[in-house]
Every structure is written in C-alpha cells, then in structure tokens.
Amino acid sequence: MRVSALARRSALLAAALGALALTACNKTGGESGASGGSVAVLGPANAPVTVTEYASVTCGACAGWDREVWPAFKAKYVDTGLVRYELREMLTPPNQVAAAGWLLARCAPADRRIGVVQSIYESQQEMAQTQDYRGILQRIGAQAGLNQQQFEECVSNEDALVALNERVEAAVERGVEGTPTFFINGKKHEGNITIEGFDAALQPLVRGKQAAG
Numbered sequence: 190m191r192v193s194a195l196a197r198r199s200a201l202l203a204a205a206l207g208a209l210a211l212t213a214c215n216k217t218g219g220e221s222g223a224s225g226g227s228v229a230v231l232g233p234a235n236a237p238v239t240v241t242e243y244a245s246v247t248c249g250a251c252a253g254w255d256r257e258v259w260p261a262f263k264a265k266y267v268d269t270g271l272v273r274y275e276l277r278e279m280l281t282p283p284n285q286v287a288a289a290g291w292l293l294a295r296c297a298p299a300d301r302r303i304g305v306v307q308s309i310y311e312s313q314q315e316m317a318q319t320q321d322y323r324g325i326l327q328r329i330g331a332q333a334g335l336n337q338q339q340f341e342e343c344v345s346n347e348d349a350l351v352a353l354n355e356r357v358e359a360a361v362e363r364g365v366e367g368t369p370t371f372f373i374n375g376k377k378h379e380g381n382i383t384i385e386g387f388d389a390a391l392q393p394l395v396r397g398k399q400a401a402g
Contacts, residue, residue, distance in 0.1 A: 226356060228294050229302040231263070232273035238266075238394045239273045241372040243360050244306075245281040246290035248368045252310035254381045261384045271395040276306070278353065279360055279368050286322050288353055289344055293326055296343035297333040305333050 227241075244251040266272035280287040294305040308329045316325055330340040364377055371378045373390050382390075 227275040229276045232267045236273040241275040243279045243365045243370045245368045246309040247287040248281045301333045
C-alpha cells in the first residue's frame with residue numbers, strides 16, 4: 190500500500206492531533222518505555238542478516254504477508270538464528286486508527302507485541318464493517334493484559350504520538366514509500382515478498398552459516 194499521503198511531516202502530525210476525538214480511539218500514546226525504532230525484534234543480535242519490515246496495521250497487504258508468508262519465514266530464518274527481524278511502523282488510512290494500533294502494540298509487554306499486531310491484522314475486516322475501532326482495539330489490549338485504565342492511558346498520550354510521528358518521518362527519509370517494505374541488510378525490497386522471494390535474497394547471505402549449522 191502506498192503511503193505518500195502521510196509523507197508530509199506537519200500534515201501528518203496535525204491530522205493525527207486534530208483527530209484525537211474521533212471515536213475516542215484516535216488519541217495515541219503510551220509506549221510503556223518501549224522507545225526506539227522497532228516495535229518488536231526477534232532473532233539473535235549476531236545473525237548474519239537483519240530484515241527490517243515497515244508495515245501498517247491498517248494495510249491489507251501487510252496482513253496478507255503476515256498470514257501467508259510470515260510463518261514460513263519465521264520458521265526458516267528467524268527461529269534458526271539466520272535472521273534478526275525488526276518490525277517498524279508506518280501509517281496507512283485510516284492513519285489515526287493505524288497510529289492507535291501501533292502505539293497499543295507498544296504498550297503491551299514485549300513478548301506480546303507481535304501478537305497484538307497480528308490481532309489487529311485479523312480484525313481489519315471487522316473494523317471496516319463495524320467502524321468500532323475503539324471497542325476492537327480495547328478488546329485486543331485486554332487480550333494482551335492491559336486493563337481499562339492502562340488502555341485509556343495508552344491511547345491518550347500526545348507525547349507518544351509525537352514520537353510516533355518522528356519514527357514515521359525517519360522511515361520516509363529512509364525511502365519507505367509503501368507497505369510492506371523490507372530492508373535486507375540495508376537494501377530496500379518493496380511489496381509483498383513471497384517465501385521464494387526471500388529465499389532468493391537471503392540464501393546467498395546465509396548459505397555459509399546454514400551449512401555450518
């Protein structure tokens with residue numbers, strides 16, 4: 190999904206702040222100390238390859254990649270120690286819902302953040318049909334262990350929204366123009382890459398390590 194519409198720095202922040210009252214869930218915030226570029230990191234720090242994914246929780250292609258490719262990718266490369274995987278945020282329409290979803294993920298315990306993201310992916314159709322963004326995100330937060338007060342704090346901290354905006358700006362400056370976008374040892378690959386596509390890109394980089402293992 191193309192994200193050029195959110196590449197304008199002041200416009201993105203103004204739109205997000207201006208929509209804080211929209212269904213009450215589009216206030217975003219509360220990182221619970223989860224600062225830094227990545228929402229989640231899996232795999233060893235000394236892995237021969239780092240794969241960074243920029244995704245949006247409101248992006249259908251990202252949900253499709255997570256559903257269709259991620260399980261095989263994780264088993265073949267992350268769980269075997271060949272790849273260090275980093276998940277980072279972008280925003281696609283509705284931007285405010287995407288922002289709320291990402292910062293909800295950051296409010297969850299570190300070992301549950303991927304699960305929160307996947308739950309939002311799985312709820313995309315329900316959100317589109319019901320427009321009950323707040324209720325669905327609140328339910329997902331509860332499943333991740335956040336009580337009502339924690340959820341409210343998570344989605345009402347404007348400082349965290351500013352921090353999210355800065356991370357999105359950094360992604361745009363890095364050249365991210367659509368979701369999902371992957372960087373494999375710093376080289377950009379756009380689009381919904383299949384497991385065969387990852388094999389072609391990764392095997393030359395991990396072959397020696399794989400044989401040694």
